[in-house]
């Protein structure tokens with residue numbers, strides 16, 4: 001298993017990896033930890049995957065963002081994977097029209 005090391009240093013140990021490795025059957029198995037993004041104007045943080053750009057909602061405190069990420073990316077749950085795919089597609093549409 002392979003993990004992006006820079007992100008791992010800045011995150012708590014129990015962070016979930018992005019579901020993109022499951023959703024897209026990445027070969028060889030590559031797991032991605034999210035990286036922090038900070039919006040200075042709004043003073044909000046979010047986490048986003050450096051591989052697929054899946055992102056959480058934005059909050060003004062880290063624990064809320066981490067909880068959001070872990071809730072979206074829990075592995076081994078088929079229903080959650082469907083939700084993940086839906087959010088991923090939605091975010092791609094938003095990025096296109098932004």
Ligand SMILES: [Zn+2]
Nearest residue numbers: 018020049052
């Ligand atoms: Zn991802």
